[in-house]
Amino acid sequence: MLPAQAPSVYTGAANVIAVLILLAEFGMFRQALLRDQVRLYAGQSVLIAVLAVLVAAVRHLPELYVLAAVTVALKAVAIPLVLRRLLRGTAPGHPLDVSHDIAGSGGLGLASTVLIGIAVAAFGFFSATVLPVSGGGAPVTALSVSLSVVLVAFVLMIHRRDVASQAIGLFSLENGISLAALVVAASLPLILEVALLFDLLLAVVVFGLLIRLHHGRAETLSTTDLTDLRG
């Protein structure tokens, strides 16, 4: 068998950023504190922006600079701020401390979560290689990684039984899609991208409101009691 060909520096760097985004997703998967989850989400968003800048520079797509700036402003600054503010009443040390709900919300043991995570990530990788995609944006491996991010985010939302982690899972799922968009739709008109981002901000506010409503009623962030509605 032949040695694997070395990718160009651009491809390698973009892929490393993509893999870091995936690792951030895995971090959220295991993270026990809401504060750390929000931080990881912000970090993941910054990585998306860095990748956008890289693609913009190499592929000469100046619009992506703006997108990167908006991404940082919204996802790395505004959304974490909104989340923290909406969840202030649920911080550790507060009379309504719910950190235990988040730390203990994983339904599975360590080995199972890691193996499931690896399995779905592998499926993501595998499914993207079947696609005949050759993008004008970020390199194609990043697409495989993005599908893995999406799938791991889904597992996160299923596995964690607290509303805060589920919300973070959904937002990071959107990050995975942003990553995919950088590969296959890097030149999507800026106005649409920005509209998508503001839509996300709106969603974050509503999620925050609903989390507060849930917390106000149940005095917990856990979803294990959400079993009234069946059939």
Added chain:
Amino acid sequence: MNAVVIVLLVLPLAAGVAAIWLPSGAAGAVTAATGVASFGLVLALIPAVSHRDTGVLGFVRVDALSVVFLLATSFLYACVAVYSIGYLRTAGRHGHGDQRYARHFWAGLNVFAWSMLMAPAMSNLALLWIAIEVTTIISALLVALEGTDGAAEAAWKYVLLASAGLAIALLGTIFLYYAGSHVLGQTYNLAFGPLLGAAAKLPHTVVRLAFVLAVLGYGTKVGLFPVHTWLPDAHSEAPTPVSALLSGSLLAVSFYAILRFYQIAAAALGSGFPRDVLLVFGVASLLLAALYLLDQQDYKRLLAYSSVEHMGILAIGVSFGAPVALAGVLLHVLAHAAAKGNAFMGAGVLVRKFGTKQMLSVTGGLDLLPWSGPLFLAAILALSAMPPFGIFRSEFEIVTGGLAASHDTAAVILVVLVTVAFLGLSVAANRMLLTPRPEPDAVRGEPSVWMVVPVVAGLVALVVLGLHPPGELVGLLDRAVTALRGPA
């Protein structure tokens, strides 16, 4: 005609903003006026789009297919707006009739209707996605409005599942963008018209993936099996007028998004693959819903499963592909909006009258409610596809189309499952309406006249659709069917 479209897309939003400041009574009047005006505006659009599509500023594009869905939405908007006046007036007895609730309700209702009117009018697929995401967000807040434990749970499940589904749909949209960029160049705006024009040259694998992702993603909002699980919860826990809009309009608008993807996929891949996908989802949804209909305790959940059933029928109808089946599907969208709206509005009257959603506690509805009882019965019969109502005609057309396109097995399955669903619905209706009331002390009478008038309008619409659809409407449907069938 552009002015009509602009007014249609601005008026509900303006009403929603105004409702934040207005007192409840005035907000109700404004909402009702806006609803009726919207319906009138959409009616005015019908003649225009039967000649050519209408576009505004590149972002808005209205063709015959859009108008069908606009019609369903605006009709229900008008009915529900009027109904809500009565709904809120009678709410005081149940403890949340305060001003704050009313303000949120009216503002939310208008904005929700606005977002559903936006979706079919969007010219490109990204904006369509955004509009549908906005419908999710607004309706999740409306579901949570009651503030009960059940409402909080339902809203959370709804917003999480629907948003996750829409994320999948977004992925589908992005892949479609990628497919299109091979033909239309790197930078284009996903506008629907050019994309459809270029469809024949799109790469097959990517379009196939995009279509499946879109069906799964938007299917979450349509309520297709296996991603329907939020639907009964949200429909049963939301305030009843919102349930009516959710079921009659929102599901249909999401189905509209699937239809747009279907058009492109059918043009790119030939109709075989997209039809198979829809057939599988449709039959699975219909089967599940028909079985669940047999064993329900909560009549709002019963109606919710009936929605899953009808969405399954829509998917199957599209999968038949014959022109008469497609015409049936579009007629079904309209008739289902009217019938399901009526059923939920009737259910709302029952909730007000009996103070419960449990079927076992509701008896003698026909005796106690001189108007709403028979109207609810008629709505249930309409949902079960009894003549002379619109759904009978539309399902008849769908089955005819299925047989014409030699999908005999699927057509037979459809008929059998619809019969099972009929069984479930009629047993429930029989128990609630026709069983004599054990306690004789109950007072006979309607909670509010506002809650009867729109249901009568819905019944008239159902009968008109069933007996003799107006020629203009038939022309509109024909034109939409031609668009759906594609150039081939």
Added chain:
Amino acid sequence: MVTALLPIPVIQVLQVLTIIGAGPGVSGVIARVEARLQGRRGPRVLQPYYDLAKLFRKEALAPAGASWVFLAAPVAAFTCYLTVPLLIPVLTTFPLPLGYMGDILGGGFILSLAGFLVAVAALETGSPYAQLGASRAKTFAAITEPVVLFVVFTVALLTATDLPYALAATVRSSAGQIIRPAHVLAAAALFMVILYETGRIPVETHSGTNEFGMIEEARSFEHSGPYFALLKWGSAAKQLILYTILLNVFVAPWGLAATRQPWAVVLAMAALPAKACVLGGVVAVIDNSFAKLRLFKITEFAAAAFLLAVLGVFTLYLGGG
């Protein structure tokens, strides 16, 4: 000017001597940096050498009932640590003849043989601390082993061989080879394994007193005198061997002798400890920045390393990364 070239056997002996000689020094530097970071003056850099010298002068004791294995193990383990430097690129960019004796897996086997021998000796003693340490070390070794295997897979996929020299040459060949995700991930996973293998935070407190959480450190509890010295020296050598693999194969395969000229070899002999000290500084910073994990959380640490290694193989095998 043509200087005389060093004979190959001499270079091979120098490889071993470099590792053995510099090993305790690197440990001393790390201890010093760590102390400085904590605001202490810290021990002299040469302190480990003085410790060894003192231990060699002490009398050797063995617990009653321990068999010959107890005394043979430190010697055998030290022999293993003398063998491994022959297999890896310590000083030269070009493969030396004995380098073909074993690939990365071969080196790994010899290192784990050494660990196994020490563990067996610990079991001989009957001391609960030593036995606890031995059984823990073996348990966690079983978890880190797959990580090492996946790192080896990555190397194999990158170079089509699993000779460390080949990977070092590949890494030197272009910047694209360094930045590619498979390489970055494998190096990161290996680094985490090294943190575990050398008993560093977040797995273990290195300069610990007796405590229940000890793993590696507890195994040599019952040894004394020259045998204990061999064990300590061996673990310092093992640490430098692992650093060498990370540095000269994965992260920084520069500063090695490309020819057999004496000055080049001497330069390489100086460069390796220097690089190892920089790496040691990083390790010391990590030591000071994190808390020790609870014992049952170590699996989490190993799982993270495993994840990195597996993703490395994925990107390579499925994604072309």
